[in-house]
Amino acid sequence: MAFINLNNVTYKYPLTKTPALQNINLQVNEGEFVAIVGPNGAGKSTLCYTLAGFVPHFFKGEISGTVEVAGIDSSKSTLDKWVLNVGLAFQNPFNQISGAKYTVFEEIAFGLENTGVPRDEMKPRVEEAMKLTDISNLADRSPYSLSGGQQQRVALTSILVMRPKLLVLDEPTSQMDPIGTREVFGVIRKMAEGGMTVVMVEHKMEWIANFADRVVALKDGQVLMEGKPNEVLTSELLVENGFGVSRYTSTAREAKKQGLWKKEKLPVTLDEAVEGFKK
Amino acid sequence: MKIEINDLRFIYPTGLEALQGISLIIESGEQVAIVGQNGAGKTTLVRHFNGLLQPTAGSILIGDWDTKITSVAKLASRVGYVFQNPDEQLFSKDVGTEVKFGPRNLGYSKDKTDELVKRALTLTELSDKTETNPYDLSPTWRKMVALASVISMDTPIVIFDEPTTGQDALSIARIAHVIAELRREGKTVVTITHDIDFCAENFERVIALSEGRILLDGVAANIFGQEEVLAQTFVDPPQLTRLGKKLGFKETVRNQEEFLNILRK
Structure with a gap:
């Protein structure tokens, strides 16, 4: 069974009209490193709070569906027990x-x-x-x-x-210098290889593609698509929905229109871009 | 308006020597990006521009005003400062009041204040949120409120401390648009950023700080070409610069247009 199991999760904060998460189904295996991408307001932080048990235990509001981590149902647990399994690094330190x-x-x-x-x-x-x-x-x-x-x-x-068995990170490198960012991604990758399950919200596509196993794209509280990093991060669907893409992807997409990119697949990483552009 | 920094040194009360002799001239109407490692002294440096910090030694001139003998309140008419964390900056009950606070305090006429507020709200696309409490907005939009409440002051110098942090593609494009608009108006803009691709696409001059000193200062293309020196302060060149280099381009490319031009040859 998957280590994280979200089944039809819909959640609404108190006093709001529209749900922040709608019918989320997500399974993550133990030791997997999953990146969550999406425009602002997509529900990324809410998803982090849900995994960390803050939703619903701290924020209250209405939740339906089930949230399971390490075989424990979040609605049947309490925050003081939940933190023994799950750690969340906040977006704003x-x-x-x-x-x-x-x-x-x-x-x-x-x-x-x-x-x-x-x-x-x-x-x-x-x-x-x-x-x-x-x-x-x-x-x-x-x-x-x-x-x-x-x-x-x-x-x-x-x-x-x-x-923690599950590490949840909400844009953990947003204020870090570029090389520091790369190093931290490396550390997190190592944690995943050591068996820690990682769910990380990030905007830095190049490093997601280099380090994560899988990408989930969120939009308006719903899963828009998920899959291998290259497959998701080069999808036209992301461009249409206002997602950011790496400069390698956007430049190759333009180059393709001008006949300067010959490959079928677009690049997300430096290596993929070098491979496709070299003469 | 010109900023002139002369052998600036700053030691925090804890004894940390954050700035170790910075001399710098930023000309009127220049758009400058400051990059460098966490803890390099970037924020400490710009906090001297509006008098939030006072030099341990050396001096800063904002136009003809010496920050040592000018109050923060007075400097606010020349230097607008958008904080890294909007939560340190916002306090009003709604967005409209927040954005109006600065220009009203600078003593502009009612007509001018209204016009400046309107312009700031339009540029940041907040016009439909004037009645909302800033803390009911997402962090992204709160950052826009922080931006709007500073640009509404119409100061000749505007400082942005990491404006793109945690922002999505649309929002980053909006910030780039604000900066372009300020450039058009002849404002001096100083921006601290770790988003090196954003930096390459929006700034002509780049200053790299390292351990309280200036490591590099010059035209963006020159700075980004120096990969090994930049690495000393934990900065990678922009993605397309790195790609161009790997492909053996002789020129340093900064953006898509430059990259595709060379590829076509």
């Missing part, structure tokens, strides 16, 4: 950082403290997680004294340290 800790080190230990991890185990786990995301040098800084991108790394690390 400012909203995630606890405000209760003076240093980055303590901030990253916060989740472990709250789930009762013994002190002796905590320290090496925090150190290991900081090493993984390359922020050991920030250990003694205040989380609030950091730049946006550094704060985002701290937010991500404070989830990784919990070793």
Whole structure:
């Protein structure tokens, strides 16, 4: 059975008229790295909240259908149990950082403290997680004294340290520098290869295509299409629906019209573009 | 309006030396992008332009005003600043009031204020949301409100701190349009960005910061051609620049048009 199982999930926030998610069916296997793409307002963050149990437990509202992670039905669980399996890194790290800790080190230990991890185990786990995301040098800084991108790394690390079975990431690299972004994608890929299941909302198509196993395209709260990264990210359907595409894809699409791109398939990554454009 | 920075140094109270001697002239009407590693000092630098931070040493001139002896309130008439995080900036009960707040405080006439507000709302496509509370909007639209509330002030200098973060393709196109409009009006625009493709398509001059110093400063095509130097501050060249290089192009290409032109030859 799939590790994540969303069955006909429809969800409406309190006081809103239209559902944010409509009839979502999604199965994700253990250790799979799935990227969610879509224009603003497509329901990407709501889907993250649903996987993380915030919908409906925190946000309330009306939900129908079933949400299962690791064989547990979300409606029959509680947030304090849910967090043992599922970790969510927020879109805006400012909203995630606890405000209760003076240093980055303590901030990253916060989740472990709250789930009762013994002190002796905590320290090496925090150190290991900081090493993984390359922020050991920030250990003694205040989380609030950091730049946006550094704060985002701290937010991500404070989830990784919990070793969730399912890692949910809402645009985790939006404020990161370009090479840092690529590195973080690499770290996440490695986590997936180690058996962690990853669902990640992102706009950076080039890196999705390089690192993710599968792409789900959302629009207006519904799944527009899903499949292999190259197949989804080069689809005409995405262009028609206002999705962003990589410059390799858009340029090759234009080149094709002018007879300068001969292949059937359009590229998403640098390697695919080089392969198709080289003489 | 011209920005003149002379040997600017800034040390945070924690002892962190964020800017280590920056000298820079940004001419009136120039459109400049600032790129570089997280923690390089980009935001710290631009926060000096409107007096939010005061130099530890060195000076900044905004036109003929020295930021050390000019109040933030007064500088606000020359420098508009769109924050990285709109939540740090917005406070009004509805979008219309928010966008009107700046121009009204600058003491413009009612007619001029109305006209500026209308223009800002049109440019950011917020005209149908004037009665909405900014916090009832999605983060994307909140960012647009932040943009609108600054451009409505009609300042000769506008600063954007990572305007495209978390925005989709349509919204990024909208931001590019706003910047093009400001260029047409002769405004000086300084934008911090990690979106290097956006940078290549919208800016002529690029400054790369690294560890509180200027690593590179020049015409975009020159900067993007220096892949190894850029890597020192964790910046990749734009996608099409990388592609052109891999294909053995002699020129550094920045956008689709340049790329296809060379391909055709």
